[in-house]
Amino acid sequence: MSGVEIENLNVWFGDGEDRVDAVIDASLRVESGASFGLVGESGSGKSTILRAITGLVPTWSGKMVVAGEELGDSRSATFFNKVQMVFQDPYASLHPRHSVDQVLSETLHLHGYDDIDKRVPKLLEDVGLGTSFRFRYPHQLSGGQRQRVAIARALAPKPEILLLDEPTSALDVSVQAEILNLLVDLREERKLTYVMVSHDLAVVGHMCEQIAVMQHGKVVEIMSVEEMRAMRPQNEYTKHLLTSSLGYSRPESVR
Amino acid sequence: MSEQMPNLVDVDDLWVKFPTRTGMFDAVRGVSFSLGKERLGIVGESGSGKSMTGRALLRLIRKPGIVEAKQMKLMGEDLLSKTEQEMRDVRGQRISMVMQDPKFSLNPVMTIGDQIMEAYSLHAKATKRDAKDKAMEMLKAVTIRDPDRVFRAYPHEMSGGMGQRVMIAMMLAPDPEILIADEPTSALDVSVQGQVLSIMDRLVEERGMGLIFISHDLNLVSSFCDRVLIMYAGRVVETCRADKLHEAQHPYTRGLLNSLPRLDQPRDRLEVLKRDDAWRDAASVVETS
Numbered sequence A: 001m002s003g004v005e006i007e008n009l010n011v012w013f014g015d016g017e018d019r020v021d022a023v024i025d026a027s028l029r030v031e032s033g034a035s036f037g038l039v040g041e042s043g044s045g046k047s048t049i050l051r052a053i054t055g056l057v058p059t060w061s062g063k064m065v066v067a068g069e070e071l072g073d074s075r076s077a078t079f080f081n082k083v084q085m086v087f088q089d090p091y092a093s094l095h096p097r098h099s100v101d102q103v104l105s106e107t108l109h110l111h112g113y114d115d116i117d118k119r120v121p122k123l124l125e126d127v128g129l130g131t132s133f134r135f136r137y138p139h140q141l142s143g144g145q146r147q148r149v150a151i152a153r154a155l156a157p158k159p160e161i162l163l164l165d166e167p168t169s170a171l172d173v174s175v176q177a178e179i180l181n182l183l184v185d186l187r188e189e190r191k192l193t194y195v196m197v198s199h200d201l202a203v204v205g206h207m208c209e210q211i212a213v214m215q216h217g218k219v220v221e222i223m224s225v226e227e228m229r230a231m232r233p234q235n236e237y238t239k240h241l242l243t244s245s246l247g248y249s250r251p252e253s254v255r
Numbered sequence B: 001m002s003e004q005m006p007n008l009v010d011v012d013d014l015w016v017k018f019p020t021r022t023g024m025f026d027a028v029r030g031v032s033f034s035l036g037k038e039r040l041g042i043v044g045e046s047g048s049g050k051s052m053t054g055r056a057l058l059r060l061i062r063k064p065g066i067v068e069a070k071q072m073k074l075m076g077e078d079l080l081s082k083t084e085q086e087m088r089d090v091r092g093q094r095i096s097m098v099m100q101d102p103k104f105s106l107n108p109v110m111t112i113g114d115q116i117m118e119a120y121s122l123h124a125k126a127t128k129r130d131a132k133d134k135a136m137e138m139l140k141a142v143t144i145r146d147p148d149r150v151f152r153a154y155p156h157e158m159s160g161g162m163g164q165r166v167m168i169a170m171m172l173a174p175d176p177e178i179l180i181a182d183e184p185t186s187a188l189d190v191s192v193q194g195q196v197l198s199i200m201d202r203l204v205e206e207r208g209m210g211l212i213f214i215s216h217d218l219n220l221v222s223s224f225c226d227r228v229l230i231m232y233a234g235r236v237v238e239t240c241r242a243d244k245l246h247e248a249q250h251p252y253t254r255g256l257l258n259s260l261p262r263l264d265q266p267r268d269r270l271e272v273l274k275r276d277d278a279w280r281d282a283a284s285v286v287e288t289s
């Protein structure tokens, strides 16, 4: 069974001279229980694909079958019990006037849980935040702490499929290691399916078996993690990306 | 740094404190450093006080937070005794900061173009036409693919990495003497990242700008910066030359380095830092060079 199946997906915004074709004829298939990486150029449509799955962009064409449902204009009531997303921008995805406790309690309530007072501290513990954070507001948290709250919120309804948009790019490497270990454990325990966007190729290499590379709205290559590790991609852009990942090299003109 | 030349920034014993329900929380505890015409990296775990150190320099700590220091100077001028009005002239024009959450820091109801033009004209008294030219030039410099569209667009129409580049364009437009860049490239793919970094690099080399570069990316800091401060629990636990970061000695720094996933060396589990209370208690390191 496939967890996420996307065929010939097109997504566009605006019209006239401001029209953007954000995703062009993209196809990919993620088996249930697999972990799939999405990498590529900034602005190439990675977040847009995840947002299209969750129903956040109205203008699209093509076919999407996710968690056994063929997707249309709206999402069924149970869709978000099965599919959750962690957004790229932790600040924007948390309500500024809601405390951590409110954010998590509301989500749990919305998904029909009643032992909320017991679950909130557990969720916080799962993402490595002590209970002292429970009553803080977003502006009282550091960037990485906010992202962990966002991950806790996505885990709350116990989804089958997690769409992760740069889940650790705001985190320090040690918390990143904790969160990645947690995601690996959760996937094993709960047989979760992941679609993960990251610009950090080492993170994607650690987490995913298959990786799609995007540029200018198109999927230019789908490769296995072994091919990526061996630095032997087919596509020119992918080659360029892999080489750039080796670190900053000062251009001649600057030296 | 030669003896006679004044530093761009001198900070001595900086504290940032927040009163909370459970007493005073010290986010930054006695940090001292200086900045020359160089790339100074600040690394350290989440919550270690990196952003607060940067914001404190601009006196941008929100009330009821408190900033204290024995000394906080910009080219010899005392920043702590400046009035709020005087600080407004410092911000943007002399010290710019690329904030960690670019979309949150941009004005959601103003077009990207208008925001960059405003940032530029506030300090350069430019005509509208010059400001527009400058804004377009900056958007192209940060490798925005379709600058005409982006100029007319609103922040929510930007991808994560485009938002970051817009913020960088805006902060560099007024030609600051010092740029504090807080995780400026965390949402950029490695290729665009390299191009954006080379812009900052050039400003340091050619214009003598001072750069404070806050980042979680140890490999990047090591290959891009000149020196690094490593922060833990509001203190500097170690400083070193950036290219020697991988030989750092402090167990905390070693722990950070060991927790990185590596493309060339796959592992089942990533190493997680085991913290030691002694790290928290040791005094902040001050450079001896």
Ligand SMILES: Nc1ncnc2c1ncn2[C@@H]1O[C@H](COP(=O)(O)OP(=O)(O)OP(=O)(O)O)[C@@H](O)[C@H]1O
Pocket (backbone or CB within 6 Å): A013, A014, A020, A021, A022, A041, A042, A043, A044, A045, A046, A047, A048, A049, A088, B156, B157, B158, B159, B160, B161, B162, B187, B188, B189
């Ligand atoms: N709401 C919107 N209105 C107009 N254009 C949009 C909107 N959302 C995204 N876009 C455009 O769609 C394109 C793809 O954006 P997307 O956010 O998917 O990129 P991305 O691959 O996630 O990039 P990044 O790595 O920088 O986050 C960009 O050109 C962006 O400007």
Ligand SMILES: Nc1ncnc2c1ncn2[C@@H]1O[C@H](COP(=O)(O)OP(=O)(O)OP(=O)(O)O)[C@@H](O)[C@H]1O
Pocket (backbone or CB within 6 Å): A139, A140, A141, A142, A143, A144, A145, A170, A171, A172, B018, B020, B025, B027, B044, B045, B046, B047, B048, B049, B050, B051, B052, B053, B065, B100
């Ligand atoms: N208004 C506030 N009230 C109380 N504590 C605060 C407030 N703002 C920040 N803090 C705390 O100050 C500490 C330092 O925060 P800072 O934002 O400098 O961390 P950071 O090193 O930049 O972390 P990150 O890498 O996650 O961005 C954190 O523990 C944070 O929770």
Ligand SMILES: [Mg+2]
Pocket (backbone or CB within 6 Å): A046, A047, A048, A088, A165, B159, B160, B161
């Ligand atoms: Mg994105």
Ligand SMILES: [Mg+2]
Pocket (backbone or CB within 6 Å): A142, A143, B050, B051, B052, B100, B182
């Ligand atoms: Mg920060």
